[in-house]
Amino acid sequence: QKEVEQNSGPLSVPEGAIASLNCTYSDRGSQSFFWYRQYSGKSPELIMFIYSNGDKEDGRFTAQLNKASQYVSLLIRDSQPSDSATYLCAVDSGNTGFQKLVFGTGTRLLVSP
């Protein structure tokens, strides 16, 4: 059973702080890693993806991947109340030719003004 583990939270941070969200995965052969943001009652929205070890930055978001430790993280700098949502980590094994994603349960982030 391929698994993706996330702390369900909530993770509470004050406005302007850095929010750090973490994810571990069990399938060592996983190739692609995604972070989705999901507001309550809404559909998941892709915000970051990463394939290689190291950091990838996009605006206020930085994704970090460590395949040896089977660990993915998402940093949100200058957190805003509008960032309050559930953040889903998703992993693709990469061996199907399509995106058969395995999602974690998500971490709920609360950014207080």
Added chain:
Amino acid sequence: DTGVSQDPRHKITKRGQNVTFRCDPISEHNRLYWYRQTLGQGPEFLTYFQNEAQLEKSRLLSDRFSAERPKGSFSTLEIQRTEQGDSAMYLCASSSVPGQGAKEKLFFGSGTQLSVL
């Protein structure tokens, strides 16, 4: 282009009834996925179409579930003899085959929330 569209947004049904959901993907997308999400959980993969061909089905998709994409455009997901355990958000996503060096990105619809009483 208005994104991935799903209909209905909400469906309440009685146990044992049949229900059908519709998904209209982004027009140029030839890949279409169905996922299911229950409260407090992440989405779970159900099935995948490339054009009109259903290429993968999860073990979660029992014989009461059937999905079609008859002309490679919209898709339907039917659940027969619904059970209370079928209550969930059913999400459709679409994408296009990535070009050389590009990576596939899924775009999700707003989902159909099914409640089985």
